[in-house]
Amino acid sequence: MAEAILRVFRGGPEGGKPVDYRVPVAPGMVVLDALHSIQGHQSPDLAVRWNCKAGKCGSCSAEVNGRPRLTCKSRLDALPLDEPITVSPLKAFPLIKDLVTDVSWNYKINKMIPAFQPRAGVEWKMYQRDVDRVQEFRKCIECFLCQDVCHVLRDHAKHESFGGPRFFVRTACLEMHPLDGVSRTKLLKDELGLGLCNITKCCTEVCPEEIHITDNAIIPLKERVVDEFYDPITMLVRKIRGA
Amino acid sequence: MGARSVETKLAAFGETQRRDAWWVEILPVVILLGGFGVYATLRAFEGKFYAWGPYLSPFYSPLIDPRHRWWKLSPALLILAGPLGFRATCYYYRKAYYRAFFLDPPACAVSEGGKRSYKGETSFPFVLQNIHRYFLYLAILFLLFLWHDAYKGFFFSGRLGLQEFGIGIGSLILLVNVTLLTLYTFSCHSLRHLAGGKLDCFSCSAFGPPQHTAWTWITTLNERHMLLAWSSLISVGLTDFYIRMVATGIFKDVRIL
Numbered sequence: 303m304a305e306a307i308l309r310v311f312r313g314g315p316e317g318g319k320p321v322d323y324r325v326p327v328a329p330g331m332v333v334l335d336a337l338h339s340i341q342g343h344q345s346p347d348l349a350v351r352w353n354c355k356a357g358k359c360g361s362c363s364a365e366v367n368g369r370p371r372l373t374c375k376s377r378l379d380a381l382p383l384d385e386p387i388t389v390s391p392l393k394a395f396p397l398i399k400d401l402v403t404d405v406s407w408n409y410k411i412n413k414m415i416p417a418f419q420p421r422a423g424v425e426w427k428m429y430q431r432d433v434d435r436v437q438e439f440r441k442c443i444e445c446f447l448c449q450d451v452c453h454v455l456r457d458h459a460k461h462e463s464f465g466g467p468r469f470f471v472r473t474a475c476l477e478m479h480p481l482d483g484v485s486r487t488k489l490l491k492d493e494l495g496l497g498l499c500n501i502t503k504c505c506t507e508v509c510p511e512e513i514h515i516t517d518n519a520i521i522p523l524k525e526r527v528v529d530e531f532y533d534p535i536t537m538l539v540r541k542i543r544g545a
Numbered sequence: 546m547g548a549r550s551v552e553t554k555l556a557a558f559g560e561t562q563r564r565d566a567w568w569v570e571i572l573p574v575v576i577l578l579g580g581f582g583v584y585a586t587l588r589a590f591e592g593k594f595y596a597w598g599p600y601l602s603p604f605y606s607p608l609i610d611p612r613h614r615w616w617k618l619s620p621a622l623l624i625l626a627g628p629l630g631f632r633a634t635c636y637y638y639r640k641a642y643y644r645a646f647f648l649d650p651p652a653c654a655v656s657e658g659g660k661r662s663y664k665g666e667t668s669f670p671f672v673l674q675n676i677h678r679y680f681l682y683l684a685i686l687f688l689l690f691l692w693h694d695a696y697k698g699f700f701f702s703g704r705l706g707l708q709e710f711g712i713g714i715g716s717l718i719l720l721v722n723v724t725l726l727t728l729y730t731f732s733c734h735s736l737r738h739l740a741g742g743k744l745d746c747f748s749c750s751a752f753g754p755p756q757h758t759a760w761t762w763i764t765t766l767n768e769r770h771m772l773l774a775w776s777s778l779i780s781v782g783l784t785d786f787y788i789r790m791v792a793t794g795i796f797k798d799v800r801i802l
Contacts, residue, residue, distance in 0.1 A: 395553065516640075
């Protein structure tokens with residue numbers, strides 16, 4: 303039976319190092335299966351967060367050969383087995399143990415976004431063409447791979463002033479809702495730091511749900527912020543209309 | 546530390562666990578965009594060999610003061626800010642040059658070196674990216690001139706000095722070029738927003754349904770924005786190159802009709 307070497311990060315906040323494990327490869331095996339094999343046969347104390355093993359819960363996010371991915375959707379037969387497969391925790395969040403990181407920062411950001419609030423007297427009726435855009439955003443499984451790969455968080459540690467792609471998707475979902483009556487453009491500009499995003503599209507590249515995060519959420523939001531704060535003509539028209 | 550602060554370790558420049566040749570992704574951008582930048586600059590300052598017969602180089606259109614009555618430098622310098630600004634603030638090109646030239650980041654999951662002073666597009670000069678829509682308006686104006694040039698490219702000086710319809714290789718090149726430029730301009734993210742994307746509810750306003758149609762069409766083009774950005778960039782460069790070669794006598798324009 304073929305074998306794969308998994309080079310798994312082991313350690314905690316105070317430090318750690320990669321450890322090699324030899325794992326027998328079965329047909330259809332994914333990286334998460336290999337991690338379970340290590341837990342079951344070699345290192346029962348290996349910390350891995352997972353839940354559905356079907357690419358829908360977003361729990362098993364890690365970095366496989368340096369790329370942020372769901373370990374349950376990373377097939378071993380799609381990776382080169384002639385060299386060790388590295389499995390590391392998400393880099394944009396504090397490490398708890400081994401492959402488990404503390405992603406609670408995301409829940410704090412989520413709470414900053416005003417929830418759906420219907421316009422006064424709105425008729426509770428929606429047409430498909432009005433919700434097409436929003437439906438794409440509802441596919442998000444909150445795996446936070448987009449947050450992990452985003453260089454604003456990963457390389458610049460702008461957690462204090464930046465919301466990250468996941469929360470731009472959530473805000474876009476609310477902003478483009480046909481019945482919603484709240485404006486979140488000021489929040490986007492001042493609190494969620496939309497201007498820090500320089501649209502380099504890594505978030506779109508890693509999204510396991512293939513949401514067009516940059517083109518369909520971030521750029522339309524940037525344009526809405528322009529309407530509100532940077533376009534003198536639109537601002538003037540709005541002033542004349544008294545809106 | 547604030548309520549939102551998070552303690553993470555910042556990596557050094559270029560640090561990554563990626564095994565693939567990630568730098569290959571930025572190489573074509575450096576070569577093509579850098580090469581185009583050098584060529585366009587040289588051609589813009591050259592100030593000659595920009596027209597031949599009915600053909601006019603897109604770098605010089607609209608042609609202003611070609612006889613140097615009040616502008617002593619190359620006429621291209623008077624108009625280049627328009628198309629240059631449109632491309633420089635384009636959402637696709639921003640991604641391309643931030644990665645390839647600013648290495649910000651050089652590639653996904655490749656460290657650019659921790660810089661807590663990073664300001665993105667919130668401060669000068671990058672905050673000016675927010676006026677992309679004004680360059681879009683200019684680009685649409687330029688398209689009118691370019692279509693006029695493409696049309697004129699089918700009319701050659703005939704006997705007795707009369708204009709007669711004809712098709713040369715240059716006519717077709719100008720036509721392809723302006724078509725690609727039009728498709729690129731109409732696939733713009735800002736246009737997509739202005740045409741209908743800004744609406745929350747297409748069914749709730751009088752012009753919502755036609756705006757939804759416009760938004761849908763532009764979205765179809767927008768999905769190919771990268772392809773159109775590159776193909777139109779290459780076509781502009783090649784069109785100018787062809788006209789220069791014909792104007793200097795190195796190439797001979799072949800008349801098909």
